[in-house]
Amino acid sequence: MLNRILSCLPAEEAEALLSRCEVVSLARRQELIEPDKQIQHVYFIETGIAAVLAVSRKVRIAIGLIGSEGATGIPVFLGDTISPHSTVMITDGRGYRVSADDLRLQLELPSHLQKILLRYSLAFYNQAAHTALSNVLTQVEQRIARWVLMTHDRVLADEVPLTHDVIAYMLGIRRAGATEALDRLQAQNVIAVERGFISVRNRKELERIAGASYGLPEREYDRLVGVSLPGGI
Secondary structure (H helix, E strand, O other), X not given: OOXXXXXXXXXXXXXXXXXXXXXXXXXXXXXXXXXXXXXOEEEEEEEOOEEEEEEEOOXXXXXXXXXXXXXXXXXXXXXXXXXXXXXXXXXXXXXXXXXXXXXXXXXXXXXXXXXHHHHHHHHHHHHHHHHHHHHXXXXXXXHHHHHHHHHHHHHOOOEEOOOHHHHHHHHOOOHHHHHHHHHHHHHOOOEEEEOOEEEEOOHHXXXXXXXXXXXXXXXXXXXXXOOOOOOOO
């Protein structure tokens, strides 16, 4: 089992939850949660990455990523039924899908699942808080370095499935601005920009460039959930 939350559960709880789940394929650009609509399903992602996007009219900007370390549908974990945010797959993948109603039933009684989902919610809050910090205090080049690192943590490979268009979309910037920043990073030999993906050449230097906006949320995930990010620090 690749999903870190599911793998943390006692066998009995994991079996009870999985009996209510179905394995599903997830397609790039698939919207798992629509803003301001009832959350129908929660996805425990096994492979692939989803982005949580803050939405304001026609503007969308990424506030965090979800991969095999987590699950979609944090409002459900906290007792709500809708979210103002969108959750969209930025790569292909697969995962376990459970109806929000079924998950709520399992969360009505104290359990390891309830505890870990609440702690994961706090870990995601820390990630979103550092996105806000990064957006205000860093240049585009640093912001891209952070998102490349976060994606790298979740794919277990040096080929990161990010494109100019995806980066520009997540950061809410023009494609030309994303291209210029990627060119500067490539000139420093920390990444190589390929067709359809980015190769990580020097992770330590990427971490230096990203600065304080990367690292603390990843350590907090480890502390709160008890399992390190797949490729984390």
